Amino acid sequence: MSTVSEPLVGSSRSLSAAKRHKSIRKNSRRIYSAYQDHQQGSSDDEDKEEERVDSNDPEEMFQNIQYQKEIIANIRTRPWPMRRKLKVLKQAREIVLKYEGRLTRTRGYQTAGADLLKKLSRVLYNIVVLFIPWEVRIKKIESHFGSGVASYFIFLRWLFGINIVLTIMTGAFIVLPELLAGAPFGTTRSKTIPKEHMASAQDLDTIWSLGGYLQYSVLFYGYYGRLRKIGSAGYRLPLAYFLVGMAVFAYSFIILLRKMAKNSRLSLASASDENFTFCWRVFCAWDYLIGNPEAAESKGAAIVNNIREAIVEEQEKKKDTSLAVLISLRILANILVLLSLAGSIYIIYFVVERSQKLEQEKPELTLWEKNEVSVVVSLITMIAPSAFELVSQLEMYHPRTSLRFQLARVLVLYLGNLYSLIIALLDKVNSMSSAVPVSPGNWSDPSSFLATISQPEVDSLSTLVSEISEPRHSTITTIATLLNVRNTSTSSPGSFSNQTSLFEKNTRSQQDPCWETYVGQEMLKLSIIDMIFTVASILLIDFIRGLVVRYLSDCCCWDLESKFPEYGEFKIAENVLHLIYNQGMIWMGAFFSPCLPAFNVLKLIGLMYLRSWAVLTCNVPHQQVFRASRSNNFYLAMLLFMLFLCMLPTVFAIVRYRPSQHCGPFSGQEKIYDIISETVASDFPLWFSKVMSYVTSPVVVLPALLLLFMLIYYLQAIARSLKFTNNQLRMQLQTERTEDKKKVFQMAAARLNAPEAAADKKPDQQESDITSQEASLNTPSPQRNGSVTNFSSPVRHGNSIRTITQSASRAHLNRGRVAGSVRSPTVTILPKHRPEHIPNRAPPFVFGPSGTCRSKSYHHMAYNPPARYSDNIHSDPLYRKAIRSIHPVEAAGIITAQSYGGRRGHTTRYVIVNEHEPRKKLLRSSTRIPRHYLMEEPAEILELYPRNIKRYTPRATQHQPHPHRAHLSHQHLSEEEEDEEDGKGRRRMVSGKAHRPRSLSDLHQPAHFYIGDHVERHVSVVKGAHTRARVRYGGQGEDEEENDEGEMDWGDLELNSRVQANVRAADSLLVRTRRHIHSPDRHCQSPARTRHMESFVKPKMRPKLETPLTESDSASLASSSDQQNSSTDQYIQVIHNKEHHLKADAGQGKLAKKKSKTNFDLNVIESNDLVCSNV
Amino acid sequence: MKLLHGRYRELAPHLVPLDYTNNPDIRVPPTLIVTMPELKENPFRDRIVETFSEDGHGNLSFNDFVDMFSALCETSPRELKTIYAFKIYDFNRDNFICKEDLKKTLNKLTKGELSPEEVLLVCDKSMEEADLDGDSKLSFSDFENMVSKAPDFLSNFHVRI
Secondary structure: OHHHHHHHHHHHHHHHHHHOOOHHHHHHHHHHHHOOOOOOHHHHHHHHHHHHOOOOOOOHHHHHHHHHHHHHHHHOOOOOOHHHHHHHHHHHHHHHHHHHHHHHHHHHHHHHHHHHHHHHHHHHHHHHHHOOOHHHHHHHHHHHOOHHHHHHHHHHHHHHHHHHHHHEEEHHHHHHHHHHHOOOOOOOOOOOOHHHOOOOOOOOHHHHOOOHHEEEEOHHHOOOEEEOOOOOOOOOOOHHHHHHHHHHHHHHHHHHHHHHHHHHHHHHOOOOOOOOOEEEEEEEEOOOOOOOHHHHHHHHHHHHHHHHHHHHHHHOOOOOOOOHHHHHHHHHHHHHHHHHHHHHHHHOOOHHHHHHHHHHHHOOHHHHHHHHHHHHHHHHHHHHHHHHHHHHHHHHHOOHHHHHHHHHHHHHHHHHHHHHHHHHHHHHHHHHHHHHOOOOOHHHHHHHHHHHHHHHHHHHHHHHHHHHHHHHHHHHHHHHHHHHHHHHHHHHHHOOOHHHHHHHHHHHHOOOHHHHHHHHHHHHHHHHHHHHHHHHHHHHHHHHHHHHHHHHHHHOOOOOOOOOOOEEEOOOOHHHHHHHHHHHHHHHOOOOOHHHHHHHHHHHHHHHHHHHHHHHEEEEEEEOOOOOOHHHHHHHHHHHHHHHHHHHHHHHHHOOOOOOOOOOOOOOOOOOOHHHHHHHHHHOOHHEEEEEHOOOOOHHHHHHHHHHHHHHHHHHHHHHHHHHHHHHOOOOOOHHHHHHHHHHHHHHHHHHHHHHHOOOOOOOHHHHHHHHHHHHHHHHOOOHHOOOOOOOOHHHOOHHHHHHHHHHHHHHHHHHHHHEEEEEEEHHHHHHHHHHHHHHOHHHHHHHOOOOOHHHHHHHHHHHHHHHHHHOOOOOHHHHHHHHHHHHHHHHOOOOOHHHHHHHHHHHOOHHHHHHHHHHHHHHHHHOOHHHHHHHHHHHHHHHHHHHHHHHOOOOOOOOOOHHHHHHHHHHHHHHHOOOOOOHHHHHHHHHHHHHHHHHHHHHHHHHHHHHHHHOOOOOOOOOOOHHHHHHHOOOOOOOOHHHHHHHHHHHHHHHOOOHOOOHHHHHHHHHHHHHOOOOOHHHHHHHHHHHHHHOOOOHHHHHHHHHHHHHHHHHHHHHHHHHHHHHEEEEEEHHHHHHHHHHHOOOOHHHHHHHHHHHHHHHHHHHHHHHHOO | OOHHHHHHHHHHOOOOOOOOOOOOOOOEEEHHHHHOOOOOOOOOOHHHHHHHOOOOOOOHHHHHHHEEEEOOOOOHHHHHHHHHHHHHHOOOOOOOOOOHHHHHHHHHHHHHOOOOOHHHHHHHHHHHHHHHOOOOOOHHHHHHHHHHHOOHHHHHHHOOO
């Protein structure tokens, strides 16, 4: 008793010591193990326990903490059930908390601070989200109608943001200064309402057409003063006006391009050319956000349509029916579209002309006549898209292409509208500005005379007015009276009726030339009317229709909801286009009407609420799926296009036309941009203007342009080459992936074939190596055997003495041989094995010469060969195993024949055990907890021994319990051959399972890493049972393929099953022999121990043994996947193994022994079962 | 969290206690879960619930419930989503999407509006497209490869609560 217990204790101690040595690495291992072990939640806890015991070294603690933190950081990405996540998280946090304080105070505080910061930032983030405008609303829409519809609103919000910035720019730098420091209303002529308009200045229709007070307000260009500097600070308003006007465009450009770049970066991943048309339609079509039944329905319909389309496309890829008809139809459709485009352009131009004429001919315009232009434009923008849609049905394009056509056409239409409008306006402007010099022809001298006269007159008057108004605080009424006074004053001196009329004309001619205001007015008017039409269309077309459809569908003879009127669809693309058009108007008019962005902000707010309300109440999503992710940049590209095109007329007007002479900040200048040169000339030092003149000279500009072109070309070339490499890399990735797949499948196929083919294969060498590895697992024991020589005799007494002896003898032979031949460390030994394999298979005498074995073993050998060859293909692997087992012996260097003898007897029992062993190992390895070793295993051992004893003496008693167990194990084996692999395989499986989701996806590299970890783990496990592990690793080092191992295992499995069935005696023998290999070591010790232990812990045994089995089964599922990884990574393993060897050699022979003992014990028990069943 | 629990409780007020301090083992049956507005229109709702339930029958404990929404939330990583999407579409849980699974997916998606021939054609075609290794079933890596290139998988595969 004392002898037994002491080594145990010693082993535990040395174990912990060993752990400390490698603790750093182990920590990492542990962490991963926590991930990897699905089934063994309990083990994690124990792990932790162990952790506490052994980590004192600060470095290691730090590492540990780092790892735990890693866990915490990555826990979200793991596909585990929440409970496990929570557990691991809690555990990791505990460890971090516990050790962090120990490490250094400051570090602890730091992390605490960081935590606090993180929490705060999270809260802040949440608050910020609350303040993002319409976030909640958009999310709600998104959750009802999917991301497509939401993208419209997100786009709208983004535009809103841009307009806010534009508003701030114009507001802060133009409008506010003008309001605060500019000349007050009514002080200058450009800021006063002419007398004859005074009466109607407050009329609704005047206001409506943006005349009257509105016309003479900060809304429009004309109101702004021409003074170079205003206010006490000397704010240069005209300069600011010009710069802001340009900045609006510049800012829009920059923000747009940035957004586009960002988007394209985001969508880079999905930019591949590959197409999974059907798969995407099946797996990625459903928008999980949809929660509204109607949306779901239409989405479902859209998906069905989509799939149908794809089918039809697939079916009709080749045949093209009635091509001629189709082409003619398409041509017709395009002609129609072009006609309507031309028509709309002509109408707009015509209307502008007419309105101009009307304005000149009629003093009083009706409401219609005033708003004719914008109403017509809005009508066209509303109606034409629907017409286009009708036309596009003629074309019978694929829905997506037709959608594209539709979008393109609508865009062209909008652009055409805007352009024809602005051109008509500019035309008018042209005629207006030319009218001033030309008009003298009509009115001849008087007008010009008056014009000249009026100037001083007005000046004096204005001074007069200001004088009067200053005391009285010029209110509007006072001004009006003053103006009357002025009128009378001018008329009274001359007192010609003629003159008054002339004056009126004159004032008008003065006021009309303010074409900038006029353009601004038109744009604003257009914007307003557009808004009204939008609102109206939403209310009428969507809301009323929705109401009608919903409530009248009962009293109608057809189903309103699914047939004719239906519900209004929310056409994302067209709505987005409308937004773009709207923004285009803003850009176009912003220079002439600085408040246009502000107005647009209001408009967008209104639109947001109205649209979202309409969408939620009375719309269904468009059936044509407009891809949100891609469309984002599509929208932006259109917007960019629009911006560019809208900028052109403005810039053209700025460059081409002379600013109005009597209104606006640039009045009196030849060109608007003269303000820049003027500023440069007057406000900057002389050298600057000189430099500027140089810079702007063609000498500099031309080379700069050239340089730019070169740069563009160069960048483009780079981009092209990058694209090329990108493509190549992708191809490479693809081929690699497919190759890996192929490999995997080959392996799988090989595995399947392995059981049958194993015997035939001559490439067996590798296999044999593998097998030897497996065998080596168990081998460590020989050392002990050496010490415990004489147990053999009792064993033999069993019924199957013969077989036993045979198998045993083989094992002995191998060992003896190897031992004799190879004394060097395992690694070196391995190469030698290969040549030896063949001899093993060959007749028995081969063995004979090799061994240091005793005579007994030889005898046995002789018996064996016949049995083997005759019966089983599978025997080969077994032999190999035996060979392997030799290695440990060598390492130990202590193998005596006596021990062999002892082994034989025991070996018979082990047949099945070996396979189970690994499982147990798995458990242990995964848990890696000292406790297990200390607590559980001893118990097992105790139990096991008793059994052995029992077995030997009273066999009958054992039979009953065993068979069922054996069956268990067998069933597992038989059920899933793949599952059954040796210890290694299983370990891998466990780990493999955990990793599976990742490793597959991440190509092989990740797998490598994981495997590395596993190996480490193995090593750690090995610590427990050093000798065994060592041997095994050595074997691995030799072999470069694990597959073979797998094959081997199968062979074993089959054998086992056969044994169960009792089909062939020989088979059973073989099986036994294998087990022998593993078993011998333990047996030597076992008898002694067994007796001691007998009385101990029997009851515990059962449950423990069985649970491991089941666990291993579940784990085994993953094994197949693991294999691939492992195969690639083998060399890593080898390295580890070596390390391990070194360590192991360094000095824990004792531990190893103990471990091995325990394992063996387990095996023994199972083996007993098997034997029983066989018998 | 509180919100989630609120939602969870709202499904079965008689089953779910407000107090979770002593970890009661409570599961809400799938019939109740799928009535959530977030799920009730989803053709795969049953599969979603089953995938996330620990017992595999769709009974969701609160942990599972949280799990479900953490995997389906907007910010969860693509890999995780892919894993769960694969699980959802793997009807028979054999870790492969085979033709049967595809058929079921299609039928759920289209509510049976496609004719059997069409379904078959689509199945064949999708297999052809995505099955890189030629075993006529989609392994996870096939699936991942396919989904990683889908432009709107991420935007589509999430649920807002």
